[in-house]
Amino acid sequence: MMNKINSDTGVIIKEKKGLYSVSCSGKEVLCKAGSHIRKEGVRLVAGDRVELEINSDGSGFIRSALPRKNCLSRPLVANIDTFVIVTATQSPTPYLYNVDKLTVMAERAGAEIVIAVNKCDLKDEKELTAVYEKAFYKCFPVSASDGRGVDGLRAHLKGKTAVFAGASGVGKSSLLNALYPEMQVETGELSKKIARGRNTTRHTEFYSVDENTYIADTPGFTMLDEDRLGIDSHEELYMYFPEFEEYVGECAFRGCTHLKEEGCAIIEAVKNGAVAKSRHESFVKLYGELKDRKRYG
Ligand SMILES: Nc1nc2c(ncn2[C@@H]2O[C@H](COP(=O)(O)OP(=O)(O)O)[C@@H](O)[C@H]2O)c(=O)[nH]1
Ligand SMILES: [Mg+2]
Numbered sequence: 390m391m392n393k394i395n396s397d398t399g400v401i402i403k404e405k406k407g408l409y410s411v412s413c414s415g416k417e418v419l420c421k422a423g424s425h426i427r428k429e430g431v432r433l434v435a436g437d438r439v440e441l442e443i444n445s446d447g448s449g450f451i452r453s454a455l456p457r458k459n460c461l462s463r464p465l466v467a468n469i470d471t472f473v474i475v476t477a478t479q480s481p482t483p484y485l486y487n488v489d490k491l492t493v494m495a496e497r498a499g500a501e502i503v504i505a506v507n508k509c510d511l512k513d514e515k516e517l518t519a520v521y522e523k524a525f526y527k528c529f530p531v532s533a534s535d536g537r538g539v540d541g542l543r544a545h546l547k548g549k550t551a552v553f554a555g556a557s558g559v560g561k562s563s564l565l566n567a568l569y570p571e572m573q574v575e576t577g578e579l580s581k582k583i584a585r586g587r588n589t590t591r592h593t594e595f596y597s598v599d600e601n602t603y604i605a606d607t608p609g610f611t612m613l614d615e616d617r618l619g620i621d622s623h624e625e626l627y628m629y630f631p632e633f634e635e636y637v638g639e640c641a642f643r644g645c646t647h648l649k650e651e652g653c654a655i656i657e658a659v660k661n662g663a664v665a666k667s668r669h670e671s672f673v674k675l676y677g678e679l680k681d682r683k684r685y686g
């Protein structure tokens with residue numbers, strides 16, 4: 390029996406075949422889960438805060454998991470402070486419906502949302518920031534290529550646990566390398582191949598920037614179907630569009646679905662420019678998909 394020399398708390402930064410890497414006092418400790426955790430069937434995920442004991446040989450075991458602030462299912466991560474949605478000004482052309490599905494998922498989880506508009510060296514960011522600033526999301530125009538905006542985003546993420554998400558090719562991995570050169574994320578075609586080959590097994594892992602800052606890349610959102618958003622019903626969807634909130638009580642009819650009714654205050658707000666048209670279009674489309682899923686799913 391090994392001596393337990395130390396007990397401490399840490400953050401799970403990755404899991405592989407039942408072994409957990411836990412970041413603890415600036416060090417990475419490889420841990421097994423304690424038997425009672427396994428017996429209770431607790432599923433530990435990246436981002437979980439845990440209590441661990443460190444053996445004299447430097448290995449550890451996880452005694453318990455602390456309560457979670459939130460938990461996402463795709464990617465499977467816990468305790469996310471900030472969800473960074475990366476989109477490019479062009480190449481690829483922004484597909485706002487997918488961006489909006491991500492905002493809905495993150496709103497549902499209760500994470501702060503920021504929009505990183507990358508590739509500002511190729512095209513002006515104003516069109517995109519205009520849409521998301523109306524939704525009260527902080528926007529960071531950045532370029533992984535020329536470095537603009539990178540310091541501001543890094544400062545914002547300090548002390549937070551953050552996940553980067555967005556379509557393949559928008560520059561998530563490049564942006565992470567610009568933010569944290571030591572992270573050395575694979576970019577471009579190679580990383581796409583890796584992501585595809587490992588699609589079913591790849592786990593999200595955090596990079597520990599410092600003791601309080603944890604950042605994860607994700608391979609894109611190929612599996613972002615409606616089931617993964619965590620929403621129970623199309624009727625609650627409007628709650629995850631923060632810019633709708635001040636209008637929902639103002640519609641002419643009680644029970645307004647905000648899809649196309651006469652006298653809908655949200656549609657009025659779209660007409661006068663207070664709410665972005667593309668956001669309302671995403672709402673209508675996602676509402677339809679959630680409703681169909683309920684009917685047929
Ligand atoms: N012009 C320009 N190209 C970029 C920028 N960021 C990334 N790229 C390029 O976009 C491609 C995809 O980048 P990558 O980081 O792999 O995207 P990911 O799939 O979102 O991780 C690569 O060829 C990068 O060199 C940028 O800010 N400006
Ligand atoms: Mg990538």
Ligand SMILES: [Zn+2]
Pocket residue numbers: 637640645646647648650652653654655656
């Ligand atoms: Zn309405």
